[in-house]
Amino acid sequence: MKKLHKFFIPIEIFLLFVIVCRYMEDRLMDKLTHVTAEYFKEDERTVPVSAEGKEMEQGEAKKVALTFDDGPNECYTEELLDGLAAKGVKATFFLIGKKVVESPEIVERIFQEGHLIGNHSYDHVNLNEMSKEAACEQIKKTNEEIKKVTGTLPEYLRPPFGSFKKNLDSDMNMIEVLWDIDPRDWSVKNTGKVVNRVVTNVQDGDIILLHDEYATSVAAAMEIIDILKSQGYEFVTVDELIFE
Ligand SMILES: [Zn+2]
Incomplete structure (x- = not known):
């Protein structure tokens, strides 16, 4: 009997340890839930204000x-x-000049269907590592190829890798557009992860970066649209976002 008792003592200590751990875990989760709830309560108190400083109308689309x-x-x-x-x-497409030359019919369709077309350099190069002349040439050649198809010169420029070259936008008389949310779709190539990274971080007025080079990104875009529409978001082109 004494032997048996000795055998049970470690088990009792172990069970006690498990019970204490479960209790601590419950307390921790309560605390976290409380903190999260407080955070969102704080967020709700913020009155949305438009660019003019007016309070936004109830129900105005994000x-x-x-x-x-x-x-x-x-x-x-x-x-x-x-x-x-x-x-x-409607979306915004930043096109690569040499690909415009290869697939003008797709560019024509993008334009005809009312999307905004911007410039993403001719060879997808780091403009900041080039001479001013070479960088300007990358932009100019792409603008010309797009104009051959659409009849319109692009006004918006997104430098590859987001690598801004000082004064290039003003020298080329273009508006540089970067982004607010980058789910790194080209790297993760996973629809669920891309969707999650966007919808959990998005805010009113954000520009989302994706690449129409992967099936996973196209599928993610469709899901993002459905989810954000259900949350009251309206999808606009970059010019509408910046100037309206
Ligand atoms: Zn790019």
């Missing part, structure tokens, strides 16, 4: 812009255009 870099892509851009048309969403 705006967000989907932007797609590195196209046109022969495999995925048209699939994306089909999806955007079906959902009645």
Whole structure:
């Protein structure tokens, strides 16, 4: 009997340890839930204010812009255009000049369907590592190729890698557009992760960066649209976001 008792003591200590751990875990979770609730309560108290400093009307749509870099892509851009048309969403496409030359019919479709077209350099190069002349040439050649298809010179420029070259935008008389949310879709190539990274971080007025080069990114864009529409977001092009 004494032997048996000796055997049970470690088990009793272990069970006691487990019970204490569970209790501590419950207390910790209560605390975290409380902190999160307080955080959102704080957030609710913030009155939304528009650019003019007025309080926003109840129900005024929050705006967000989907932007797609590195196209046109022969495999995925048209699939994306089909999806955007079906959902009645306009987006912004920052195109690579040499790909415009390869697939002008896709560029024509982007333009005809009312999306905004911007410049993403001719060869997808780091403009900041080039001479001023070479960087300007990258932008100029791309603008000309886009104009050959659409009849319109692009006004918006997104430098590859977000690598800003000082004064290039003013020298080229263009408006530089970067982004607020980058889910790194080109790296993760996972629809669920891309969607999650966007919808958990997005705020009114944000510009979202995606690439119409991957099936996962096209699928993510469709899910992002559905989720954010259900949260009251309206999808606009970059010019509408900046100037309206
Ligand atoms: Zn790019």
